[in-house]
Amino acid sequence: MPTLTEALASVVISYILYKYIEFYRIRSKIDSIPTVGSDSFVGAYINSWRYFINGRSFVKEGYYKYPGAAFKVPTLGTSTGWQIIISGKAMIDELRKAPLEAMTLAEANVDTLQTDIIITKHSRVNEFQTDVVRTPLTRALAGRFGDIREEIIEASKIYLPVGDDWEALPRAHGALLHIVCRTANRLFVGLPLCRDPEYLKIQEDWTVHLFMDSLIIHAMPSILKPVVGRAMSKVDSLMKRVQTFLEATILERMEKDAKYGPDWEGKPADLISWLLDYAPPENRTVEDITVRVMFVNAAAVHTTTMGITNVLFELAARQEYIKPIREEISEVVRTHGWTKEAMLRLHKLDSFIKESFRLSGMGNTAGSRKTYKDFTFSNGVTIPKGYSIAIASGAIHFDPAIYPDPDTFNGWRFCETEDADGAKTEQWRNQVVTMDPTWLMWGVGRHACPGRFFAVNEIKAMVCHILSTYDIKLPGDATVPPAGTWFGNGRIPDSEAQILFRKRRSE
C-alpha cells in the first residue's frame, strides 16, 4: 500500500510528465516559427512569467530580429501557452482581410478571458452588439452630445476638486473611471440609472473580475478549471444583479415595440433600444440584452479611462501645451458651440491625444485573433488551427523609421509638418480615429474598435471641460508623467498617481 506522500508524489510526477508531453506536442506544430527567448519546457515557462511582467522587451526584440515576419513568445494568456506575433505591411494586411471562418477576435477573447468557463452560455454568441456600436450608437453621437457633455460636467462636480488653491486629486485614475463610467452609461442606459452608485460600481468592477478570474483559471490544472474556475468567479452573480436594474426597462420597451412597432414616439435613443432593434428574435430576452449592455461597458469603460488618464497626466506634466490647446478650444467653440462638430475640428487636441496614446500605449500587441483552421500567409508562414496571433503594435508605434525620434513626446506630431529648412506648417494628418498599418491603437479590419468615435469624442469633451474649468499640474510641478505598469500585453496607468486641480486662473 503506497503512503499518502508516495501517492501525492506520483500524482505530481504524472501531471508534470503529462504537461511535458503536451508542451512538446503543441510546440511541434509551430516549430518553424522562431521563438524570442528559450523554447524549452522549463525555459518557456519562466519566460511566460517574464513576458507577463515585461512583454514589451520580448515584442521589441522579435520585431527587430524578424522584420515583416512572425515570431512566437510563451505566454500565460492563451491555452496553447504561445502567442504568435507578426509585423510588416503585407502580413498585417493579410491578417486584416482574413475571413471570419479562418480566425476571429471573439475566439481569441474566449481563450484569453476563459469565457466558456466564466460566462458559459453567453461566451460564444452572435455578436450583434458590435454592429450596434458601429452604426446606431456612433450615428447618435451628434444628437446626444449635449447629454454626454452634461454628464461630464455633473460628474466632475462630484469627483474633481474645485478650490481656489491647488488641491490634490488622489488616485486620479479611479476618479476619472467614475466620470467615464457615468458618461458612457448616460448614453447606454440614460438617467437616472447612469447615476446609480451600485449599478456603476458593478459596471466598473466586473471587467476587472473577468480579467483576474481568467488569469487564475489559466494557471490552474485543466481538470480543475470548469468546476473550481466557475465556482470562484463572481461574474455570474454580477450579471444577475445588473439584470434586476434593467429588467423593467427592457420589458417595457419590448411591450411598446410589440404594440406600436419599432419606431414609437418618445422611444429613447440609447443602447437598450438599439440592442432590441438589432437583436434576432431568439436574443430579445431580458437576460441577453443585459449581457450585451455589460459587454459594451466592458469594452468601453476601462479603455476610455486609461486613455483620458494618460492624456491628463501628459497635459499636467507638459504645461506648455495647455495654452495653445485652450486657445484652439475657445476658437472652435466660438464658431461651432459645444457640439460633436466642434470636437472634430480640435486638430491640436486630436494630435496631442494621439501622441499620448502612442507613447503611453495601452497594449503591446493589437489585432488578437485565434484561428479556426490552418491559415497560411503569402510569405509561407502557417498559423495552425487553434493558435493565437496578434500584431506587434507596441514595437511599431516606437519604430524610428515610422515615428522619428519615437521616445520623445511631440504633441504636435500629427498636426504639423516640417520642411527641409525646419519651417513648421500646420497640417492635420491622420486623426486619432483613422486606422492604418502603422497606427494600430484600434486594431485592424472587421474587428477594429467600433467604439473609437465615441471614445475620442468623450475624451475630447472631458479635456475641453477640464481645461476650461480648472488649472492642472502634477505634484512638485513634475514634468514627467507618472509611469504605468505593464501586465502581460496591457499597460495600466499608475493608479496611485495624483493630479493637482484648482479653479482656472491662467489663460
Ligand code: HEM
Ligand atoms: C480609448 C478607448 C478604446 C480603445 C483603445 C479600444 C480599443 C479596441 C481594440 C484594440 C479592439 C480590438 C480590435 C481588433 O482586434 O482588431 C476593440 C474592440 C472593440 N471595441 Fe474598443 N476601444 C476603446 C473604446 C471603446 C468604446 C468606447 C466602445 C463602445 C462604445 C468599444 C467597443 C468595442 C467593441 C464592441 C469591440 C469588439 C469588436 C469586434 O468584436 O469586432 N471600444 N477596441
